Amino acid sequence: MKKLLILLTLIGCEKFEYNDAPEMWMHIYSDLPYENGIYIFDYPDGQESSYFKIHYDSYPLQRVFWYSPDEFYVVMWQDTIWTPVINFNTYADDNGLGHQMVYVNPTLIGDTLNLIGAASSENYPFEEIAQEILVKIQ
Secondary structure, X not given: XXXXXXXXXXXXXXXXXXXXXXXXXXXXXEOOOEEXXXXXXXXXXXXXXXXXXEEEEEOOOOEEEEEOOOEEEEEEOOEEEEEEOEOOEEEOOOOOEEEEEXXXXXXXXXXXXXXXXXXXXXXXXXXXXXXXXXXXXX
């Protein structure tokens, strides 16, 4: 009987841990040269526009929202249209890897672009993790 009571006690015990930490994680980086906390993009001579790629690691299929205070403009039908240098969102792949392209033109040469990625968890929709990288256009 003693053995049965011990066995039932061991089988019936279940360890329960509660973790209130948000299920969010993200790392943004680039393959560009890196100096003093700033990535460097050498604008190609004679080009009307160009792009460079930034990468991020996060959870699989994580949606990442992108922001930047830096914009470029085009004049269309006598109207000036301002557009951010980075598109508004991307999704990580099944391995949690993702990429985002950033548009640059000659008007941005000499500027340092602020590129901000932000993600939130499905379980914590009102909490967000954000990371910013700086890229100098020269």
